[in-house]
Amino acid sequence: MSEYCLFCHEQITSNTNWSSFFTSHKETYLCQVCESQLIKIEGETCDICSRPLEKLEKQYVINNRCLDCVRWEEDDEWKGYLLKNESLYEYNDFLKGIISQYKFRGDYILAKIFSLRIQQKLPPNVLLVPIPLSTERQFERGFNQTEALINETGQSPIHLLERTHSEKQSKKSRHDRIHIPQVFQIEEGRGVADKDILLIDDIYTTGSTLRHAAKILIHAGAKSVSSLTLAR
Amino acid sequence: MKFAVLHEKLVPEPLLTTPSATQTITSLAEIPQPPTIPNFSFNPELQKLLLGKQLLLDEIPLSLEEIQSHYENGYITLRKGITFNKNIPKCERCGNQDQSWFASFPCSRCGETCTYCRKCIMMGRVSTCTPLYGWIDVSDISHVHATLDWKGTLSPGQQHVSNKVMESINVNKELLVWAVCGAGKTEVLFEGINRALAMQKRVCIATPRTDVVLELSPRLQAIFPIIEVASLYGGSEDRQKYSPLTITTTHQLLRFYKAFDTIILDEVDAFPYSVDKALQYAVNQARKDMSSLIYLTATPNEQWQKECRQGKRDFVTIPARYHRHPLPVPEFVWCGNWNKALTKGTLPANVMKWLKHRIETGKQALIFIPKIELIPKILPLLQKLHPAIEAVHAEDPNRKEKVKAMRSKEISLLITTTILERGVTFPNLDVAVFGAEDRIFTESALVQISGRVGRSAQYPGGWITFFHYGLTESMLKARKQIQGMNKEGLKKGWIDVE
Ligand SMILES: [Zn+2]
Ligand SMILES: [Zn+2]
Ligand SMILES: [Zn+2]
Ligand SMILES: [Zn+2]
Secondary structure, X not given: OOOEOOOOOOEOOOOOOHHHHHHOOOOOOOOHHHHOOOOEOOOOEOOOOOOEOOOOOHHHEEOOEEHHHHHHHHOOOXXXXXXXXXXXXXXXXXXXHHHHHHHOOOOHHHHHHHHHHHHHHOOOOXXXXXXXXXXXXXXXXXXXXXXXXXXXXXXXXXXXXXXXXXXXXXXXXXXXXXXXOOOEEEOOOOOOOOOEEEEEEEEOOOOHHHHHHHHHHHHOOOOEEEEEEEEO | OOEEEEOOEEEEHHHOOOOOOOEOHHHOOOOOXXXXXXXXXXXXXXXXXXXXXOEOHHHOOOOHHHHHHHHHOOOEEEEEOEEEEOOEEEEOOOOOOOHHHEEEEEOOOOOOEEEEEOOOHHHOOOEOOOEEEEEOOOOOOOOOOOOOOOOXXXXXXXXXXXXXXXXXXXXXXXXXXXXXXXXXXXXXHHHHHHHHHHOOOOEEEEEOOHHHHHHHHHHHHHHOOOOOOEEEOOOOOOOOOOOOEEEEEHHHHHHEOOOEEEEEEOOHHHOOOOOOHHHHHHHHHHEEEEEEEEEEEOOOOHHHHHHHHOOOOOEEEEOOOOOOOOOOOOEEEEOOOHHHHXXXXXXXXXXXXXXXXXXXXXXXXXXXXXXXXXXHHHHHHHHHHOOOEEEEOOOOOOHHHHHHHHHOOOOXXXXXXXXXXXXXXXXXXXXXXXXXXOOOOOHHHHHHHHOOOOOOOOOOOOOEEEEEOOOOHHHHHHHHHHHHHHHHHHHOOOOOOO
């Protein structure tokens, strides 16, 4: 139990009602006000990317898949590589604030906020693979935010991927992002054959980064590639 | 980033040509400072950027090689970003020593577990492998003689204070300027700043609010047209600009180190200065060892008032407004258990009467309330009286628009939380404080709120009414402070007797 909320630095008051009696052994990193602003992704979601389906208009949902995923799976170049993505929380303004302080300001300790839920979502016998940063970016931030998420759950990240060149993804159109040449390569000497792989990333935006990674891993012989992200 | 010490010089790891033992800057016993080579042709842009500063590597848009050569030739200084005293970390940039504001992480810059300060992380992360970069020479870049281009005149009260300000600047002293709301405190700085600039001093005006920076900067630029004023706030573009006159938010002061000969700290009452160690630290870091510090306030806190009375603090007052009319004195009106009335969907009768009277006579009014949660209860009641009534609070996205609509008289009554207690002025206004007994209405808040009334020379009067359910110490002290100022203003002959 940390004494102060990691995000707003309010003192966390421990209330001794019944529910906290049963959960008090768990670490608390956010105050109740902040915690209540993290919205878990629940209910009906897209079979592939876990986008909440209730929020989509009917014409964008086909057989429990969102239209984006349908399009990916219709594309011969991309279909079948990413088995499934799971995301923990809705990417609302609050989470945006946390992620940007974590990533861009380099406030490493905020990773702890998510470790418990990530832990609960990890299937057994998978390789946990972080999405790598370019060397310059890694120096700038001092740490890789996806690797830190894995570290803070007590697991060890397996570095299978390398960036071939740095990309400012947000500045490119969807077409560019999908059709850029391969961004990742497999780190030399890494055996991935017949392994189940779970990619970890902070945000699922278009799914293109994760699919690029999945494709190269499957081609290298991985049995399956899924992903887990904080936000969707 | 780690450093090796070679031939009594630091060499950053990326620039090492042969493998050498390296360590973080924090773990060095001493930081070697090479002597200054006089005929080294330094980069004047880098000098402008670093003079009187403490910047992170990421804030210097030059190559590591160029920075290193300036260091080796004795022009750049490095300081530890984090220091340890018996294992207790301290952030040298913001002064934080509170353990709950530190964290550590496996750092890929130094390959070690790095302790970092979370208190000032919004300005870039300072950790045990982070040097703070500065410039060796503290003597300023000489600037053209800036002549004061101001056609206004000072009232006798203002002139008196202006002289005191000049004197403090001359002899590097501290001075508290205690000026009532509407006294014209900005004008009393002009001659002092002019004098400081003429003496080749570097001057800074620091204020807690970005609004004030945005308002002051063009005003000062206009009266000192020859120099280029630097205006600093979160997201401003003047960050790399060197100027003899800097207007900044107190937050941005953290990037300065032994920079200023004169710091003018505005609205000392806007934050609990005595408890805000962080601000005190920032001001002390930003001023030169020999420098003057001028505090401006309309309502010093209790501690400071006491120090003034006991003669422990140099201060000067402007007890009267520039228009020579007395400050409106608050009247206290008991309004009973207003909370209970509100749950029944009504307002106390005397409050209602007060409001109706303003609506009928068409006089604009501000109604201060203690809590944002009251808005949905009060606003619908008032909108039944008149549609042109609005409410505003700190997080209101339409805050600016509503203030504007008030100014253009599209709104007749504006309900507000304490956010409008300072800064905004509307001519010809009455003000009510609803629930004045609430703790949020401190002495200084109440003085500021009362100070909204009678600001313009055309309408120097107006009503200020505290509706309360029990008198508080703060209410009494606020009234006493206002009456005291009026008395002093009269005595000095700066208020006209009607
Ligand atoms: Zn919180
Ligand atoms: Zn989908
Ligand atoms: Zn700090
Ligand atoms: Zn480090």
